[in-house]
Amino acid sequence: MYIDFEFQTTYGKFSDALWFPEGEELPSDTEIEAMKQQRLNDWIAAITTPQE
Amino acid sequence: MANRYWVGGTGTWNTSSTTNWSTASGLSFTASCTATALTTTGSPALVAGMTVYSSTFVSLGTIVSGSGNNWVVSVGGTYGSQTMTAGTVGASVPTASDSVFFDSAPTYTVTCTGALTCLDLTVSAGTVTFANGTSPTFAISGSMSLVAATVWTTTAIITFNATTTGKTIATNGVTISGGFTFDGVGGGWSLSTAVTVSRSAAGAVTLTNGTLDLNGKTLTLSGGSSTFATAAGTKDLTFNGGTLALAGGSNSVIFNNAAPTGFTTTAGTGTGTITGTATTVHIINGNTSTINAVVNQGGSGQLRFSSSATFLDITNTYAATGATSIRLDSGVTTTVAGFTAAGAVGNVLTLSASTAFSTATIALSGGGTVTTTDYLNVTDINFTPFATDGSAPYKWYSGVNSTNNGNNSGMLFAASTLTAYLLASGTSWTTPANWNNSSNNIYIFGAGGGGGGGRSGSATNKAGGGGGGGGGYTGLTNQTLSGAITYAIGAGGTAGTTNGGTGGTGGTTSWNSGASTAIGGTGGSTTATPSSVGGAGGTGSQTGGAGGTGSTTTTSGSAVAGGGGGGSAGPNGTGGAGGIGFTNAAAQGNGGGGGGNGGGTAGGNASTSAGGTGGNNSLSTGGGAASTAGLLGGGGGGGTAANGANGGTGVDISNTAGGGGGSGGGAAISGAGRNALGYGAGGSGGGSNTSTGNGVGGVGGTGMIFISYTPSTGNSTNFFFWQ
Numbered sequence: 005m006y007i008d009f010e011f012q013t014t015y016g017k018f019s020d021a022l023w024f025p026e027g028e029e030l031p032s033d034t035e036i037e038a039m040k041q042q043r044l045n046d047w048i049a050a051i052t053t054p055q056e
Numbered sequence: 057m058a059n060r061y062w063v064g065g066t067g068t069w070n071t072s073s074t075t076n077w078s079t080a081s082g083l084s085f086t087a088s089c090t091a092t093a094l095t096t097t098g099s100p101a102l103v104a105g106m107t108v109y110s111s112t113f114v115s116l117g118t119i120v121s122g123s124g125n126n127w128v129v130s131v132g133g134t135y136g137s138q139t140m141t142a143g144t145v146g147a148s149v150p151t152a153s154d155s156v157f158f159d160s161a162p163t164y165t166v167t168c169t170g171a172l173t174c175l176d177l178t179v180s181a182g183t184v185t186f187a188n189g190t191s192p193t194f195a196i197s198g199s200m201s202l203v204a205a206t207v208w209t210t211t212a213i214i215t216f217n218a219t220t221t222g223k224t225i226a227t228n229g230v231t232i233s234g235g236f237t238f239d240g241v242g243g244g245w246s247l248s249t250a251v252t253v254s255r256s257a258a259g260a261v262t263l264t265n266g267t268l269d270l271n272g273k274t275l276t277l278s279g280g281s282s283t284f285a286t287a288a289g290t291k292d293l294t295f296n297g298g299t300l301a302l303a304g305g306s307n308s309v310i311f312n313n314a315a316p317t318g319f320t321t322t323a324g325t326g327t328g329t330i331t332g333t334a335t336t337v338h339i340i341n342g343n344t345s346t347i348n349a350v351v352n353q354g355g356s357g358q359l360r361f362s363s364s365a366t367f368l369d370i371t372n373t374y375a376a377t378g379a380t381s382i383r384l385d386s387g388v389t390t391t392v393a394g395f396t397a398a399g400a401v402g403n404v405l406t407l408s409a410s411t412a413f414s415t416a417t418i419a420l421s422g423g424g425t426v427t428t429t430d431y432l433n434v435t436d437i438n439f440t441p442f443a444t445d446g447s448a449p450y451k452w453y454s455g456v457n458s459t460n461n462g463n464n465s466g467m468l469f470a471a472s473t474l475t476a477y478l479l480a481s482g483t484s485w486t487t488p489a490n491w492n493n494s495s496n497n498i499y500i501f502g503a504g505g506g507g508g509g510g511r512s513g514s515a516t517n518k519a520g521g522g523g524g525g526g527g528g529y530t531g532l533t534n535q536t537l538s539g540a541i542t543y544a545i546g547a548g549g550t551a552g553t554t555n556g557g558t559g560g561t562g563g564t565t566s567w568n569s570g571a572s573t574a575i576g577g578t579g580g581s582t583t584a585t586p587s588s589v590g591g592a593g594g595t596g597s598q599t600g601g602a603g604g605t606g607s608t609t610t611t612s613g614s615a616v617a618g619g620g621g622g623g624s625a626g627p628n629g630t631g632g633a634g635g636i637g638f639t640n641a642a643a644q645g646n647g648g649g650g651g652g653n654g655g656g657t658a659g660g661n662a663s664t665s666a667g668g669t670g671g672n673n674s675l676s677t678g679g680g681a682a683s684t685a686g687l688l689g690g691g692g693g694g695g696t697a698a699n700g701a702n703g704g705t706g707v708d709i710s711n712t713a714g715g716g717g718g719s720g721g722g723a724a725i726s727g728a729g730r731n732a733l734g735y736g737a738g739g740s741g742g743g744s745n746t747s748t749g750n751g752v753g754g755v756g757g758t759g760m761i762f763i764s765y766t767p768s769t770g771n772s773t774n775f776f777f778w779q
Binding site: 013014018020021023039042043046051052054 | 272
């Protein structure tokens, strides 16, 4: 299943989704929020420290 | 069409090896092994011929015989109770018709070599690393989905080549180290999750054929030199509220519409965005296409528009973090349906064209008005639509904290509570319905006089033309108006012809059927004696600056230069006088500087080595150095052995319009005087040179009327109720 989410940042809007394969037990709400935040952090790191 | 399952852990995916491919998913079960005796639990559905793998993917050989929970394997060994897998491997290498599945836990590496193909590619379990082998490429004819634990280090280009729609891409937070190419005629792909591609190269993501739908998600190109590019084909980029986040910098063309033919964009649901995030220069090449998305400045590095194109809006989310800039290449027209880019307190947004004094254009489509920007510093930008015939008010408002840095048009540097019109042509102005008789100002400028032509009565008897006088100014406040108002704009004084033609007198600008006027400046003149006289400034409530005197000589071989044009008068005072030209024997006449606008200073006199500096505006700025254009109502610098430079359009009314700066002086080499560009400025005088002959004077600047008012809120009736 997909859990869509987005963040507004000074670099622009970041929109993503968490995908969990069918039959997989879903994490807790706290864990899901942490995963969303981790996605955002990873994105900001990617665009602020571009790979050369 | 068939399925291929990866079984057996670490291995190589290439175009020939069948070692890890099975037509069925690997079987996972708990077992232990002693020698060749495999003891399982739960009676897994093993069959003879299956290859059995330990939890670390060590092969125990194939199933020889057995049933239930007791089996014999061909190799065996000693293994305690653990999770093992088994599968019938040896299936053929997947083709474009075969979907591939990586559904085994826990951790292994797939080394990718050669041109690999498949239909769908699905990683649904484990921690699978896809690593580079030798020259890998992928052609995926279906969809792609990865679980978050996947590691994608292969730098292979992945070509999505489906020719039907409905394909999806879900990388689930996994950074793709390679690049993406979408190249399937009629194909369609949508993002199910955000996707990050880290290839650092031009065309890191290339759209050639088919439709890429961001589907509201963020497609990020994180490579430092990465580019989203189009290539020859029929392609569409659909946003549906998605974001194209482009981190490329160091002058990367982050959005390179290299093949605009056959390229369309679709906004879909929501508002799509293309955001540049780099700390160095990043460039948008829209290449004449209509891009149905907002372009956002999301980085400290300069965002540039290198070509004309149409977008929904330009925004600046980086304003919350720091100062930044947006630049248009000179000559480019960027068309937008809205413009909400703004700076913030301490974080000014600089907006400019690439070449000084060479403008670019930002065109607002759809008939709206820009009122949501502020904290800008603007240079060399024409904002359109901009009516100079009084048919419509200003459409662009800068906000009260923005700075006009010169050579702009069409933007009113004022709060949007003010309405303003500029009339430089036409004869009738219709009083707006919301005209306010008790809060308005009308600024009337006469035209500038023309510069006198250079004259050489003989080889030893020469005179540079006198500069034209600046136009006069008259100001009105709180006029009661209704209906059609008749006006006349004074034409700029004509240029004096060669051999001493006197410049024409600038026309009178009149308002309301002549009820108020501002008189034009007179033209400069030359005579054969030799002598040169600058034109007198026009009159009104303020007087325009006198034109500068051209230089004269009775020495053979000398070159003479014209005088600078006078500056227009304005609400802040009289116009500055033009500077005096200079004669020397080196065939290098230097022109006098133009006068500043109303309340400004006189232009400088030329010297033996350089043209005179332009006079400053009323704020003591804007005068151009020799041969350099003035800004913001400052006079242009006189030419050094060349023509002078333009004066700048004034800023003393709503920081936008006003008395134009005087023109720079004409000089002997090119001969002709500089035409005045600023409203009401005098043209400069022409020069004379033995080899190039006499030059004409410059044309004076036209007159102008500027109207501003605070719109009336209309009649109102108050009702009072008592209980």
